[in-house]
Amino acid sequence: MYLERFYRRISLDESLVETVGFNPYYPELQSGLEDRILINGRAYINLAANNYLGLAADPRVKQAAAQAVQKYGASLCSTPITTGYTDLCQALERKLAGFLGLEDAILLPSCYQANNGLFRTIVGKEDLVIIDRFAHSSLVQGIMAVGCKVRPFLHNNMEHLEEILKRSGDYRQIFVVTESVFSTDGSIAPCKELADLCRKYDALPVIDDSHGIGVLGRSGKGILEEEEISGYQGIYTASLGKAFANAGGLISGHRNLIRYLRYYCSHLVYSTALPPSVLAGIGAVLDIIEAEFVPLKTKLDAYRKIIFNSLVEGGFDARPGKAPINSIRAGSKEKTWRIAQRLFEKGIIATPFIEPAVAVGEGKVRLIAGANLREDTVREAALILRKVGSR
């Protein structure tokens, strides 16, 4: 039959779903990110979203997005390089760069596109990319597509990184790539040390601060503020769909880099510009962070501790961390999904990670209690976690 072999080849392996009797992916939500979310008509406590500061459904953010739709419509239906670039976008890029203390910034439809597009635009076969062993797929895939030499270093291990840097000569440019906060377990990279090593060996640091922006630092400016990295000369990328509670990817850094990317980054040049509602929403979140970061972060930290203590009391293998992420080390993919299944049955949505998102046999279940949740909701979740763990 016509194309039968092709469609058979790409059919999904559902053996894990059959073994566990549960599929944690693509739950169909019938609500926004309120205190509870609705799935199949049932209310769940959402510990899966990256809505750290709880601003995704904040009335001020909704209003800003609605006003932008009134003024500009739903979309500019153009790429930024043609007629998709609004005054709203330009003002936001400048404001975000200023917030980070960097020279300039551009916005792409997603951080996956930002990271992919970045490497495909600025890295060539004559370059070397040294990357943390656990870096995000968006970074890895962008780099692998270039066809340059790639050398992973052991996770957060600066001695191993330096060993590699010492042995790396004869490349046009060396890039050192990491995430600031590793999203599956909340570990934080020693970015200051990494930036210092880059300076020592004439390498260019690239930091993806997707889980740090709006979360780390005294005023939420992310990893550069957290680690007091001043005069950062490297490249900074971040998602605006996590603490910034909207969508889109940010690349920020030296003005020459940003100007170059505006014209040569295909992922930007050939993509329809972010819609005005999203740009206005990001702007509203930025205003809230500048005014209210400390109380929001205080709440986020308190929630993280409540959840962490319940995991320990429930007998889960969980490690403390500075990022507002709790992670259960579950082991095999079957065990990982079963924990997510038990939580789901008790009314909690969590995020299970199995290979290839994590190393084989090192499955994790991530729990994030955003600042939008009420304290009694978080305490209820903690009670469930204790019960599920000790079962």
Place this chain on the structure above:
Amino acid sequence: MKLEERIIQTLANNLQKKVEIKPESRLVEDLLLDSFDGLMIISALEDEFSVTLNIQDLSEFTTVGDIIEKFRQSRGEE
């Protein structure tokens, strides 16, 4: 240090997972190597033995012993 020890030490120093590595260890089934581990091992062996390898070379090996044998042969050892 003997060739076998050098290779096992190089692998141990460049794998995130801390598992016992023996000549009979299978790369995928026992050491749970993924593509990034493969890149790390290839680069580390290049550094250790001053040779040039590529990631496709790894597909020739099933066990650690296969890597040892390959290096032994290329060095003209019995």
